[in-house]
Structures are given as structure tokens and as C-alpha cells.
Amino acid sequence: MNGQPSPRLLWFMSGSIGLITLPHAWHMPPLLIGFFGLMWLWRLLAISRPAWLPNRLGLFALTLAGIGLAYSQHRGVFGRDAGTGLFVVALGLKLLEIHGKRDVYVIVYLAFLVAATQFLYEESILMALYILLVCTVLLATLVTQNSVSPQTVPALKTAATLIVQALPITAVLFVLFPRLEAPRWSWLDADNQAKSGLSDTLEPGSIAELSLSAELVFRVKFDGDLPPPGQRYWRGPVYTLFDGSAWKAAPALFRAANPDQPVFDGKAYDYTLMMEPQKQNWVFALELPSAFPAGLRRNELYQLTTNKNPGDRAEYRISSVPSYNTGGINPAERRESLQLPGKPSERIRSLIAQLRGAEASPEALIANLLQHFHRENFRYTLNPEPMPERQVETFLFERRAGFCSHYATAFVYLLRAAEIPARVVGGYQGGRFNTVGGFLEIRQADAHAWAEVWLDGKGWVRFDPTAAIAPERIEQGVNVDLQIASGAANFSPIQFDAKTLTWLQRSQQLWQNVDYQWQRWVINYDTDNQKALLQNLGIDDFVKLGYWLLLSVGGFSGLLAWRLLRPNRRRRDPVLQAYRQFCGKLRKAGVDFGPGDGPQTLAQRAKAVRPDLADTIERIVAVFIRLRYEPSAEAGDLRVLKTLIGSLRV
Amino acid sequence: MPTQRGLAFVLLIVLLLLVGFVYSNNLAYLLGFLLASIFFVAILHSFKSLAGLTVRAGRQPAVFAGQAGAFNFQIGNPGRHSRYAVHLALQSELAIGLAPAETRTATLYQTTARRGWLQPQTLTVSSLYPLGLFRAWAPLRFDNPLLVYPKPAKRQLPFPESGDGQVAQGLSRRQGDEFYGLRPYQRGDAIRQIHWKTFAKGQGVFSKQYAGAGSSELWLDYQQAPGHNSEERLSQLCRWIVDAEKAGLRYGLVLPNLRVPPDTGAAHYRQCLQALALF
Numbered sequence: 070m071n072g073q074p075s076p077r078l079l080w081f082m083s084g085s086i087g088l089i090t091l092p093h094a095w096h097m098p099p100l101l102i103g104f105f106g107l108m109w110l111w112r113l114l115a116i117s118r119p120a121w122l123p124n125r126l127g128l129f130a131l132t133l134a135g136i137g138l139a140y141s142q143h144r145g146v147f148g149r150d151a152g153t154g155l156f157v158v159a160l161g162l163k164l165l166e167i168h169g170k171r172d173v174y175v176i177v178y179l180a181f182l183v184a185a186t187q188f189l190y191e192e193s194i195l196m197a198l199y200i201l202l203v204c205t206v207l208l209a210t211l212v213t214q215n216s217v218s219p220q221t222v223p224a225l226k227t228a229a230t231l232i233v234q235a236l237p238i239t240a241v242l243f244v245l246f247p248r249l250e251a252p253r254w255s256w257l258d259a260d261n262q263a264k265s266g267l268s269d270t271l272e273p274g275s276i277a278e279l280s281l282s283a284e285l286v287f288r289v290k291f292d293g294d295l296p297p298p299g300q301r302y303w304r305g306p307v308y309t310l311f312d313g314s315a316w317k318a319a320p321a322l323f324r325a326a327n328p329d330q331p332v333f334d335g336k337a338y339d340y341t342l343m344m345e346p347q348k349q350n351w352v353f354a355l356e357l358p359s360a361f362p363a364g365l366r367r368n369e370l371y372q373l374t375t376n377k378n379p380g381d382r383a384e385y386r387i388s389s390v391p392s393y394n395t396g397g398i399n400p401a402e403r404r405e406s407l408q409l410p411g412k413p414s415e416r417i418r419s420l421i422a423q424l425r426g427a428e429a430s431p432e433a434l435i436a437n438l439l440q441h442f443h444r445e446n447f448r449y450t451l452n453p454e455p456m457p458e459r460q461v462e463t464f465l466f467e468r469r470a471g472f473c474s475h476y477a478t479a480f481v482y483l484l485r486a487a488e489i490p491a492r493v494v495g496g497y498q499g500g501r502f503n504t505v506g507g508f509l510e511i512r513q514a515d516a517h518a519w520a521e522v523w524l525d526g527k528g529w530v531r532f533d534p535t536a537a538i539a540p541e542r543i544e545q546g547v548n549v550d551l552q553i554a555s556g557a558a559n560f561s562p563i564q565f566d567a568k569t570l571t572w573l574q575r576s577q578q579l580w581q582n583v584d585y586q587w588q589r590w591v592i593n594y595d596t597d598n599q600k601a602l603l604q605n606l607g608i609d610d611f612v613k614l615g616y617w618l619l620l621s622v623g624g625f626s627g628l629l630a631w632r633l634l635r636p637n638r639r640r641r642d643p644v645l646q647a648y649r650q651f652c653g654k655l656r657k658a659g660v661d662f663g664p665g666d667g668p669q670t671l672a673q674r675a676k677a678v679r680p681d682l683a684d685t686i687e688r689i690v691a692v693f694i695r696l697r698y699e700p701s702a703e704a705g706d707l708r709v710l711k712t713l714i715g716s717l718r719v
Numbered sequence: 720m721p722t723q724r725g726l727a728f729v730l731l732i733v734l735l736l737l738v739g740f741v742y743s744n745n746l747a748y749l750l751g752f753l754l755a756s757i758f759f760v761a762i763l764h765s766f767k768s769l770a771g772l773t774v775r776a777g778r779q780p781a782v783f784a785g786q787a788g789a790f791n792f793q794i795g796n797p798g799r800h801s802r803y804a805v806h807l808a809l810q811s812e813l814a815i816g817l818a819p820a821e822t823r824t825a826t827l828y829q830t831t832a833r834r835g836w837l838q839p840q841t842l843t844v845s846s847l848y849p850l851g852l853f854r855a856w857a858p859l860r861f862d863n864p865l866l867v868y869p870k871p872a873k874r875q876l877p878f879p880e881s882g883d884g885q886v887a888q889g890l891s892r893r894q895g896d897e898f899y900g901l902r903p904y905q906r907g908d909a910i911r912q913i914h915w916k917t918f919a920k921g922q923g924v925f926s927k928q929y930a931g932a933g934s935s936e937l938w939l940d941y942q943q944a945p946g947h948n949s950e951e952r953l954s955q956l957c958r959w960i961v962d963a964e965k966a967g968l969r970y971g972l973v974l975p976n977l978r979v980p981p982d983t984g985a986a987h988y989r990q991c992l993q994a995l996a997l998f
Binding site: 174239381595 | 727728731734735738740742743745746747748749750751752753754756757759760761763764766767770801803804805814816847848849850
């Protein structure tokens with residue numbers, strides 16, 4: 070049965086191979102994907118014209134070219150991109166060389182590997198469904214290969230059946246199969262693509278760019294109530310060093326620890342935070358995190374950092390208390406929080422003097438400053454005119470228009486000039502509530518900067534000068550879609566009322582919820598999750614786990630086996646069954662009859678052999694004839710027939 | 720029973736799980752688990768691809784030793800599902816597909832070397848369906864022997880002398896004979912002996928009788944057959960029977976333990992050859 074495969078098989082195979090490689094086109098070097106495309110087209114054309122296939126020498130040359138190409142694009146064979154490239158090139162080359170069954174299998178197996186590499190690039194639910202679809206076609210290729218007279222639809226059906234029947238066992242294996250934490254090998258690390266997000270320098274313009282991005286940063290599911298919108302500050306990097314135009318985050322390492330630990334008081338919020346892949350290892354916890362898992366660390370700036378790869382999606386259980394007192398300040402920190410690039414100008418100093426007024430307390434100054442922003446026609450805009458020089462003064466005295474980082478910068482600058490320790494805090498504010506899934510989605514557009522002032526007896530206290538100008542920014546968040554549409558900031562209240570959501574919004578939320586659950590339970594299922602889940606099930610060691618695995622896989626297989634392999638039961642006629650029993654009894658009694666004899670003939674012979682039973686036999690035959698051939702038969706007749714036959718003693 | 724491809728499939732699964740492990744990629748794991756489950760499920764499907772098939776041995780025509788013996792089997796698919804690939808192997812192989820409730824006759828060949836009854840070897844019914852990862856098979860033994868006649872001798876020796884001293888010289892001799900008369904047709908008369916003219920006139924079926932053939936009967940005697948051993952003699956006798964039947968002669972067979980009176984026709988022919996085969 071070897072030899073050239075049938076055209077149908079080739080179509081099947083080429084189709085599935087094309088489908089499997091298609092998504093790679095988005096991230097593979099164009100030369101490699103082009104090479105593959107060429108091979109694929111060649112194969113496609115050669116289905117009807119086998120003579121067009123390259124000979125041995127041509128194939129060899131092509132192989133060399135392919136290897137050279139793969140190597141030149143990636144300088145090696147290891148790592149995600151290089152490995153994928155190699156697989157795809159190999160797949161393309163193998164397509165041109167199909168001599169028998171074996172080659173078909175090699176190609177299909179290679180295709181499965183290429184399908185798996187696809188997941189290293191994208192893990193969305195849609196991609197998973199797509200790959201599942203392609204796998205069906207790949208399996209159908211094998212089914213076609215193993216059928217005597219292949220047909221397209223039954224082959225696809227068989228493949229789909231196989232997959233559907235395999236799914237329960239797959240799920241069991243997925244949940245129970247022990248996940249081991251793989252060591253991280255640097256050469257395997259995916260080259261992190263440019264990801265937007267907060268960085269450790271804050272230029273006033275940078276947040277404006279983020280404000281136009283709908284990219285998801287993290288999602289939060291609260292165990293109980295949500296904190297009110299005004300408290301949804303997700304703490305990120307703390308910026309302490311100002312050079313006149315940009316802020317730099319102070320390195321958290323090697324800092325002297327604060328003399329006091331923060332004291333929490335009031336309601337704590339427990340939540341699950343799922344970070345999307347990031348550049349930095351920052352975890353944006355609600356201010357201020359009080360309890361967090363072991364892999365996280367709260368640095369001296371009260372920011373959470375993780376020791377995991379920030380490029381991986383990760384989930385954390387965190388508790389935060391919005392009401393806190395961080396206590397004292399150490400001298401180094403105080404010095405750092407008063408740092409200014411050069412001496413403040415005369416105008417600034419007179420503004421401070423004016424704001425300070427009769428009272429000298431920092432609280433009064435802050436209140437006056439916020440009043441000043443509110444009163445003096447300061448505006449909130451996402452596209453202010455650039456302020457290249459003397460930024461703070463230009464903003465305070467001329468433009469009076471900016472967004473959160475401008476206000477936070479000016480606010481902190483003024484306080485520092487007034488000898489009050491202050492700093493800028495970056496992070497996210499707000500978030501959009503998904504009513505379907507019951508979680509908050511925080512996007513890049515929610516990026517925010519606010520200020521923190523150290524007050525005696527209160528510790529570091531948050532002030533958000535933007536709230537003084539545009540309280541709706543804090544209360545309602547940013548409407549990203551509208552901003553992108555108009556290119557400017559535009560606030561519209563975001564409805565939390567499910568009834569007023571349009572069906573479009575609802576389906577969007579539904580989809581986001583599906584995606585969230587997918588990320589939580591499938592993509593993000595790891596050693597920790599597994600341990601927690603298994604402990605809930607009462608599995609605490611490998612022996613028990615083994616039993617569970619065996620039991621559930623065996624159970625499902627057994628169920629399936631029963632469904633698949635039970636004999637094709639024919640519907641039995643109970644009347645005929647009873648009659649057969651009757652015949653059996655007569656045979657035992659020595660009545661001789663053939664298979665063609667009707668009931669009346671049978672009765673005649675039986676009566677001749679066993680006159681003693683003649684009465685019963687006659688009645689049985691009469692009931693049988695009525696049941697079988699007359700429409701007047703009643704349900705009770707069957708019971709009579711059975712009793713009569715049962716009473717027949719031979 | 721996993722095939723080589725099945726084992727390669729296991730390797731593929733291991734590779735996928737390895738990718739999942741190294742990159743901590745749950746979807747690669749998932750794909751690996753899916754293929755592993757398909758591997759399990761495929762076992763059941765392989766079994767199902769054969770389960771319920773009915774195989775019955777059919778009747779088979781006798782052959783001469785050295786010819787390929789053809790065994791007929793009736794393969795039936797009583798179920799409601801199509802069987803896309805059923806592989807049958809005796810000495811020859813055959814792959815068939817069966818529609819639901821279809822029964823087909825499959826003819827498989829086996830070489831014959833010796834005369835006598837030949838039992839079919841074990842018939843292996845197998846299937847690689849659906850994925851070729853597993854081979855389900857069932858060895859079936861049938862008590863359904865095929866009769867093998869001796870191999871006719873190559874040399875065309877003249878017929879032995881008959882008891883009345885005449886030597887039957889086969890075809891040439893018979894053609895030289897004169898037409899002697901008609902007698903009512905008897906079962907076993909050769910078709911070419913039928914006198915078609917009388918039949919066409921509606922006077923009944925008559926057989927032509929020739930002077931030579933009518934009077935002389937050919938006796939094929941084991942003792943008179945040349946050969947160094949019994950097999951060679953039987954082989955020669957077989958040759959004579961074949962030739963005599965072709966020539967339409969009346970011939971009888973004498974074996975040490977059996978005596979078949981002279982006659983002609985298919986049944987007689989078979990009877991003689993069977994006697995040789997089972998001698």
C-alpha cells in the first residue's frame with residue numbers, strides 16, 4: 070500500500086499544513102515564511118502534476134538553502150524563534166518529498182510540533198480553538214491515510230469524534246498531571262517585545278501616550294465589595310529624583326529601611342490580581358498592600374515587586390488596606406524627598422509664600438495649593454502644548470493646562486520648595502468593571518501619577534492634585550474608546566448599571582470575562598494553583614495523585630469503551646422472545662419441528678406428542694396468534710402469554 | 720498493539736510535554752495531553768474497527784497442486800457503522816471497506832504444494848483504522864479444507880493399453896473413428912457429444928456414439944502408470960485423466976484400493992481426481 074499517496078490525502082495534508090503555519094506569518098521573518106510559502110505552493114501545484122516535483126538533487130539544494138536561510142535569520146537553532154523557524158522550514162521541505170505512508174506521518178507529526186510552537190507566541194482562547202480545528206484536519210489526514218476508500222466527510226467526522234471523546238481525559242490529565250516549575254534558561258527566553266507601560270522615568274508626556282492605549286495591564290477580582298472609585302489607586306513606581314524635566318524612580322535596593330512598619334487600620338480588601346505580561350517586575354497592588362504571597366516583596370517605597378519573570382502572566386492573592394500610617398521617615402529619605410534641581414525661582418517662592426498665608430502648617434499649604442489649582446483656571450487636558458524649558462514655571466504661570474503628571478510634578482515641586490518632603494507616585498487609577506465576570510480591568514489608559522507627602526504623625530499621605538482639577542477623572546476613569554476616536558481627552562461617565570449597557574457592551578464584557586477565566590484557569594494554571602486545587606480535593610501526595618489519575622482516566626476510558634463497544638443491540642420483540650422460549654420448551658419435550666413451521670402446525674405436532682399438555686399449548690398458540698397477527702391484541706395479552714409459557718412444565 | 724507509528728506518536732507527545740515544561744506553556748501541555756488522550760481513545764476505536772465483524776468460510780473450488788489455492792471468506796458487517804479499513808491476510812493480503820450491513824466475499828490465496836486436503840492457514844483480520852497508531856487484529860482458524868489434486872505430470876505420455884488390446888490414442892484416434900449411432904443422453908456425457916440436430920428437431924437429447932470410443936474403454940491403472948514412486952504415478956494418472964476428459968473419452972480408474980468404472984463427464988472427472996488426491 071506504499072507508493073504515492075492519493076490526491077485526496079495530499080489535499081488534506083497541504084490544507085492542514087497551510088492552516089497550521091498561517092498564524093506564524095505574523096511573527097516569523099518574511100524570508101522564512103516566504104520560503105515555506107513557496108514550498109507549499111509548489112506542493113499544491115504538484116498535486117495534479119507530480120512531474121513538477123524536484124528530483125533528489127534539487128531537493129538537496131533546497132534543503133541547504135532552507136537551512137542556510139533559517140540560520141541566517143536567527144543565528145542558531147535554539148530558542149523559540151529559531152526553533153520555530155527550523156520546524157517550519159523542515160515542514161516545507163518535507164512536503165516536497167512524500168514517497169509513502171511514513172512520510173505522511175513525519176509531516177503530520179511535524180505539523181503537531183509546529184502547532185505547539187504557535188502557543189509560544191499566542192495563548193488566546195481563539196488561537197487555541199483555531200489550533201484545535203487544525204488538529205482535527207491533521208487527524209483526518211491520518212484517518213484518510215488508513216482508510217481503504219477514503220472519503221472526506223467521514224474522515225473529518227471520525228477525527229472530530231476522536232477529539233471530542235478525548236477531551237474529558239485531556240481535562241483530567243491537564244488538572245492532575247504534576248506541574249513542575251521549569252528552570253529558566255536564558256537562551257530560551259522569548260525576546261521581550263516592546264511593551265508599553267510605566268517606566269522608571271516619568272516624563273510628563275509619557276503618561277499621555279499611555280492614555281490612548283486600551284492595552285490591558287491587569288485584572289482584579291475582589292472577594293467582597295469593590296473599593297469606592299476614589300480609593301482605587303494601584304501603586305507602582307515611586308519617583309523621587311527630579312532633574313527639571315523628568316522624574317526618576319529611586320532605586321529601591323540598598324535603601325535604609327524605614328524606622329516604622331506601616332500600621333493598617335480599617336477595612337481590608339482581599340483580591341486576586343492577574344498581571345498581564347510586563348516589562349518590569351512591578352505588581353500594581355491597591356494602596357497599601359498589607360498581605361501578599363511569598364514570591365512578592367514590598368520594598369521600602371511600599372511598592373510590590375515579584376521575583377517571577379514579568380513577561381509571564383501571573384496571578385497573586387493580595388490584601389490591601391486603604392487606610393494606613395507609614396510612620397516616621399529616616400534622614401536619608403527626608404533628604405531625598407526634598408531634592409530639587411537648582412534653587413527655586415523668585416516667582417515660585419512668592420507663590421509659596423502667598424499660599425502658605427498666616428498658617429505655617431503643611432496641611433494648610435496643601436489645602437491652599439489645591440484650592441489654587443481649582444480656582445485659578447487650571448485645566449485638565451491630555452494634549453497640552455509642549456513645555457520644553459522651565460517646565461514647572463511655564464505650567465504654573467502660563468499654560469495652566471496639563472494632565473496628571475504635570476499637576477503631580479508642580480505639586481511636589483512646590484512642596485519641596487516649601488521644605489515639605491514629597492514625591493510623585495506612578496501607577497494606575499480606577500479601572501473598568503466587568504459586570505459579567507465581576508472583575509476590574511485596568512488598562513494602560515488608566516495610568517496615573519499622583520503625589521505623596523510626608524506629614525508628621527501621619528506618615529506618607531496621598532494627595533491627588535488632578536482630583537482638584539478634574540474630579541471626574543478620579544471618579545469615573547477615562548473613556549478610552551472615545552479618546553481614541555477624538556484624539557483628545559474626553560470624559561464620559563461609565564455606567565455600572567447592567568441594564569443600560571448596550572448589547573454590544575454586554576457581549577464585549579462577556580467575551581472579556583471568558584478571556585479572563587481562560588487566562589486564570591488555563592493559561593495561568595501552575596504549580597501553586599495546582600497545589601491549592603489538589604489540596605481542596607484532598608490530594609496531598611504523589612501516591613494519591615497517581616490513584617486519582619488512574620481512577621479518572623480509567624473511569625473515562627471505561628465509560629467510553631462501554632459506549633463505543635457495546636454490541637449493536639437489536640430491538641427485540643418481547644412476543645417473539647416469549648415464543649422462542651415456548652419453542653425451546655417444546656423441543657425439550659421431544660416435539661420435532663422445523664424453522665419454517667407456523668404456530669398452528671407446531672401446536673398440532675405438540676398435541677400429538679404430549680396430549681397431556683394439549684390444553685395449555687392450544688391457549689398459548691391462540692394468544693400468540695392474537696398478539697402477533699391480530700389488531701385486537703391488548704397489552705394484557707403479553708402478560709397472559711408469559712404466564713402461560715412459564716407454567717408449561719415439560 | 721501500538722505500531723511503530725504509534726510509538727513515534729508517543730515520542731511526539733513527550734516532545735510536546737517537554738516544550739510545555741521548558742517554556743511553562745500550558746497550551747503546549749494541553750496539546751500534549753490531548754494527543755495522549757487521543758492515543759487512549761484510538762485503542763478503543765481500533766478495537767471497534769474489528770468488533771462485531773462476522774467472518775464465514777465459503778466454498779472453494781479444488782485446484783491442482785502448485786496452483787494458488789483460493790479460499791473464499793464471507794466478511795459481514797452487521798453493525799450500523801461503516802468499516803473503512805479491514806485488512807485480511809492469509810498468504811495473500813487484501814484490504815476492504817464495508818458499508819453498514821454489507822457482506823462481501825473476499826478471496827485469498829495460499830500456495831498449494833501437496834495433494835490432499837489443504838486447511839487454510841490462520842486468517843488474520845486486522846485494522847489500522849482510524850489513525851494507524853494501533854493495529855487491532857484477530858487470528859481466525861477455519862476448518863474449511865480445500866481439495867488439492869496431484870500436480871499433472873508434464874510429460875504427455877500415450878494412454879496405456881486398454882484391457883482389450885487396443886491403444887487409445889487420444890484425440891487423433893477418436894477423430895478417426897466412424898460415427899456409430901445415437902443413444903439417449905445420459906448424465907455425464909460431454910456437451911460436444913450431443914447430437915444437436917435431433918435436439919433442434921425436438922426429438923429429444925441424444926449423444927453421438929463413435930465406433931472406437933464406444934467399444935473401447937480406457938482403463939487408467941495405478942500399476943501401469945510409469946513413475947519411480949507413488950507421487951509420480953499419481954501425477955501421471957492425473958495427467959491422463961485431464962487429457963482423457965478433454966478428449967471426451969470414457970475412462971476408468973484403477974487404484975490399489977479403488978476401482979472407478981469407466982465413464983465420462985464433470986462429476987466422473989471430479990470423482991477420479993479426488994480419488995487421486997486422497998490416495
